[in-house]
Amino acid sequence: MKKEFILNLDELDELIKILPREGVIILKGDLASGKTTLVKAIAKAHGVNSDVTSPTFSVMQGYENGIFHYDIYQNGFEGIIKNGLFENFFEEGLHLVEWGDDELENMLKKFDIDYIKICITPHEKGRKYEVCGA
Numbered sequence: 167m168k169k170e171f172i173l174n175l176d177e178l179d180e181l182i183k184i185l186p187r188e189g190v191i192i193l194k195g196d197l198a199s200g201k202t203t204l205v206k207a208i209a210k211a212h213g214v215n216s217d218v219t220s221p222t223f224s225v226m227q228g229y230e231n232g233i234f235h236y237d238i239y240q241n242g243f244e245g246i247i248k249n250g251l252f253e254n255f256f257e258e259g260l261h262l263v264e265w266g267d268d269e270l271e272n273m274l275k276k277f278d279i280d281y282i283k284i285c286i287t288p289h290e291k292g293r294k295y296e297v298c299g300a
Contacts, residue, residue, distance in 0.1 A: 168299070174292040175200075178207040181284075181295050187212075188232070190255055190279060192266030195286035200293050201264045202237075204286065208262060209233050220264065225249050232259030243269035255279050 171181050185191065185208065193201040202220040209218045214229045221227040222237045225245050229235065234254060238245045242265070246252050252273065255261055263270065266283070274281050285296040 169297045171295045171297070172289050172291050172293070173295060175203065175207075177292070178204065179211065181297070182208055182211045184297070186260070186280075186282065188258055188260050190261045190263060190274060190281035192270065192281055192283045193262065193264045193286065194266065194283060199286040199288065201286060204284070204295075205235055205262045205264070208260070209235070212260065226251050226254070234259055234261045236261065236263040237265060238263065238267070238270070239265040242267050243273070246270065 169184065173181060193204060195201050202218075206218045209229055212233055213231050214233050216229050218229065218235065219227070220237050221235055222239055225236060225238065225241075226249070227235045236246070236251070241248065255274065256277075256279070271281070283298045285298070287294045
């Protein structure tokens with residue numbers, strides 16, 4: 167599966183409606199590309215009323231309704247392992263991982279954990295979101 171969307175912030179629901187309701191979603195993109203903004207929109211669509219912020223220094227933040235938000239910018243996949251968080255991916259819920267890397271993808275494949283990737287890049291009409299299956 168590969169789909170591409172060019173959307174403004176107020177159009178993110180178009181993308182969110184095709185995303186899985188559980189599993190792992192890896193978000194890739196440069197700094198300030200809109201990864202956390204997309205996580206906020208996904209969390210809101212899942213009924214999260216809490217303030218969603220990027221867990222850059224805490225690595226993972228859990229929210230109501232089974233939403234888990236990871237940011238591994240600082241330490242990559244090693245940060246997941248060092249903090250004992252890989253086991254979380256076996257739990258039901260939606261796991262949103264900013265800055266997911268090849269090591270994370272390889273481990274998800276090794277343990278047969280379904281995931282998709284969303285690559286976000288700037289576009290003259292908003293942002294381009296490329297959604298790819300594993």
